[in-house]
Amino acid sequence: MAFLEISELEKTYISDAEKVEALKGIDLAVEEGTFLGVMGHSGSGKSTFLSILGGLSHPTAGTVTVDGIDLFALGPEHLADFRREYLGFVFQSFNLVPYLTALENVMLPLSVKRMSIADKRDRANKVLDRVGLAGRASHLPCQLSGGEQERVAIARALVNRPPLILADEPTGSLDASTSEQVMALLQELHACGQTIVMVTHNPENRSWFDRTVVLRDGLVASDETVKARVA
C-alpha cells in the first residue's frame, strides 16, 4: 500500500443556482518521500484536492488514506489530531498569526501538545535555524519580508515533524529570486526524505518535482514521473 492513496475522489459543490463538480473521480497513489507537484489552471480543482487531502473539507465520494489511515473515517476531533500529527500546512498567503513572534508562530502546533515549554522552544528554535531564520525569532510577522514569512510558515509546518507536507502555492506571493530560495528549501527537505504535495499554477516550478500531476476539469489530465530530478 502506498503512503498516500486517493481513490475515486469526487467533490461536488451544490449552491442554490448550480451544481459544480470540482473533482470527478481521482485515483492516485503516492510513495513516501515523493515531491509531488499538482498543477492546473484556475478552476481545475487543485485547491479542492489539497483541502480534501488535508482533511479540511470532506469529499462527496471516494477515500483518502495517509500511512494507512482513512481520513474520513475519523471523527472531527481525531481529524484535528491527525492534522496536527501527520500534516504540515504551508499556505500561499503565509497565514502567520500577526500578534505572535516568528518563534511563537513556529511553536503554534506544539501549543496544544503535552511537552515542556523548554522542549517546545528548543524544537522551534532548531527548525527556525534550519530555515535560516535563527536571528529573527523574536520578530513579528509584520517585521519580516515576504520570503522570511514564508520560511516561518515552512518552519511551522515542520516543527511537528509531520510525515506529509501540503503546500498551497507557497511561491505565489513571492518574487522570482525569493521563490527560488523557498523552492530550494522545500527541495532540501525532500532530499532528507520528506513527502511533499505542492499545488502550483506556475510551470517554472515543475522542474523541482519528481512527479507532476496536472488536473483539468476535476480529472487527472497527465501524471508524469521524472526519474532524473533537477537538483
Place this chain on the structure above:
Amino acid sequence: MRLRTIAFNSLRRRKARMAFLVAGLLIGVATVVTLLSLTSALTMEAQHKMESYGANILITPRSDDLSLSYGGITLGGISVDPREIREQDLEKISTIANHRNIATIAPKVLGAVNIGESRVMMMGVDPEKEFHLKRWWSVEGRPLVAEDELVAGSAVARTLGLTQGNTLELNGQTFAVTGILRETGSQDDDLLIASLLTAQRLLDKKGTVSLVEVAALCANCPVEDMVSQISTVLPGARVSAIQQVVKTRMHALEQFRAFSMGVAAVVILIGALVVFVTMMSSVNERTREIGIFRAIGFRRSHVVSLVLMEASSVSLLAGFLGWLSGMGVTRLILPFLAEGAPHLVWSPVLAAGSLMLALIVGTMASFYPALHASRMDPTEALRAL
C-alpha cells in the same frame, strides 16, 4: 508556549476592543457592588436607628383578663392584676441564648398617686435606660437624675399647673420637677415620671415591676426565638414581640433589597449582552486566524478553551475594577443618602463575589461565541485554500 500565551497575546493586540469589553462588564459589576454595599450600609444604619427607636419586646405580668383599652380609650374599669414581675427575676433575661442581641432592658413600675384632689398615674423608670430607649421624648428642662426629681407629662403639667423648676409634695416628701415632657400624643402625656426606686416606695411596690420593655438589636435578630427564650426564664410573665415594628422594619429593608437586586440584574444583563456582542464580533473578525488554528491541528475544544480563556481573563480584570469602582462610588454617594456617619464595610466576600460574578457572566456570555468559533469551517476560514 501554551494556549494561554496565545490568549494573552491576542488580548494585548486587541486593546481597544478588550477595553470596551472590560468597560461593559465593569459597569455591571460596579453597579451591583454599589447597590449591595449601599444596601448593606443603609440597612445597618436603619437598624441602628430602629434599635434606638424603641422596644420590640414587651414583658408584662401574666393575666387572664382581656384588655378593655385601645388607643387610649378605656371601657369600664381597669382590672388591676395583683400579680407583678419580681425585679430580681429580670437578671435572668441576661442569661438567654440570644442575650447578645439585647440592647436595653427598661423596667417600669406603674401606679396611681394622689396629688391634692387629682389622681395621677406615676411611672417609675430607670431614667438613663428609659430616656435612651425613647429618643422621641423631648424634655423642656432636663430629664430626672436623682431620687427626688420628677418629670411631668404635658397633660399632667397642664392639669396641675406645673412648670420646670416647681416642687411637688408627695406623701410628705418634696420633689423637684426638673422638666416637662413635650406633648407626644400618647399615654406618656398623662404620666408623672419618677425614678424606679422612688416610685416603688411611693406605690408600695418594692422589688416589683409592672412591665418591662426590651430593645433587641435586630440585625435579622430572631425576635420570635428571643420571646420564647425570655418566656422560659420568666414563666410568670407574658412576653410578646411588638410585631408591627419588627415586620415593618424588615419589610422596608426587604423592599429596598429587592429593588436593588432588580436593578442589578438588569445592569448585569446589559453587561452580558455587551460581552456577547463584543466576543461575537471578535470571533468573526478572527475567522482566518481560527482557520489557521484548526488547520494546524487545534481541536474544537482547543478553540473553545482559547476564547473562554480570553473572556475569563478580561472578566476577572473587569470584576476587580468593577468592585473597586463600586466601592469608590458608594463611598462618594453614601454621605448624601444617609444621615450621620454610616460605616462602609470593605467586605472580602463582596470582593470575591464581584470576581465570581464577572467571571460567570463573562464566560457564560462568551460561551456561544466560543462554540461558534469552534464550529467554523476551516476551509471557509482559510480562503487561500
